[in-house]
Amino acid sequence: MTAPAQIETAQPPVVQLHPLSRRIMHWVNALAILVMIASGWRIYNYYPALSLHFGFPLYLTLGGKFTVDEAMNNDDGLANALAWHFAAMWVLVLNFLAYLIVGFVSGHFRRDFLPVGPSAFMRDFFAALRGRLGHRLGEYNAVQKVFYWGVLAAILVTILSGLSIWKPVQLQYLTWLFGGYEVARVVHFFGMAAIVGFLVVHLALTLLVPKTLVAMIFGGTSVAPHPRTGSKP
């Protein structure tokens, strides 16, 4: 096969992995999730949903310094945390809805997150444990697919349980669905824990394969992605 010489010497093509809309939604989501978690941890400390004796370290929480808040607002930092939580809530929910709509309409979910089945998951999971699961930009393995569905579900459950804590009267059927106000608080906590668990793995893997971060910032990469139609090794 002969190709024109100028193509062979040209730069490798920049391949668009993440369209601009997805990158914007990813980083808006990242910021909103961080604010929700940090302010939520401060709120948790005031009356823990779990009967375990632990609280989140103050420096990891959002809501300002106690002394400054005392001087500015005569409060001890809870009002600030609640204000952050109920402000970022709108950003998180609207961005999440936009992502779901774009994901379904554009075919992103169908193309990139499907198909995924138990056998493919087991195969890729054990391959990952043995360190034999490569990462190809632009193509998700079954473990990744399950992880992304999982974190989407965790965000959804955390939003819905959060709404049922926020509005146990006006949205009482939602609260009832979660087993009542007190149970909804515990569900909300474990939804957060699942998201944090995802974040730990997500960030660790990004650390291992930094070009995924470049792709999520700049959208493309000069490294050609693995062809979708290629057979799996």
Next chain:
Amino acid sequence: MTRPILGPEPIVTGIERRLFLRQTLSLGALALLTGCDISDQHGVQAVLKAMSRWNDRAQAFLFRHQVLAPTFAESDVARNFRYNAYFPVADVPKLAAADYRLELSGLIADKRPWSVARIYSLPQQSQITRHVCVEGWSVIGKWSGPRLSDFLHRVGADLTAKYLGYQCADGYYGSIDMATALHPQTIMAVKFADATLPAKFGYPFKLRIPTKLGFKNPKWVTTMYVTNRMPGGFWEDRGYNWFSGS
């Protein structure tokens, strides 16, 4: 076995690593910033306050007159209902029926003060509802008393006005929207668990509003007024959301 620190990896990857490191550092700096003082900046406070006003409107939009707070069985009522105020229980106002008068003011036709006996003589209703605190704890209790809407009709309050404000014997103050004041479950609770409301829970009456968070259920109420000017409130003036509906 020693491993070379710099492996034979392409330079491009090294640059990416460095970029990643820089991103991580700036993320870390952002996290530090948020943890320390971003909340305390006046610009941030202004944004948070604007969002809180937006949340007032969203909650007023969600509020439905006919949606009732869930009610519970007698067996669900907490045995030791939590006492909660910003002072110890020994310091609660101990109001005497002989001296007490409920003062009325603002957009109300009949502003004559009410005695305890007159408030207690109004037709009463009972409710077993969940009291939810802004901090997250909740307690189920049983309250009885006249409907606030009956009272407001009786004194000729302007029901088209926006706010009902209240002041209390302990210096506490606040306000609610008129829609909530007219909600069928908003009562002037004169009884707790079928007995006359004890001093620690707000004798002679507390506004029991199961569609609002606990801090919008004032105890030891001494003045109520109707107004179109937003009166704010004790905790609201300290940064808590004004509507604070449930």
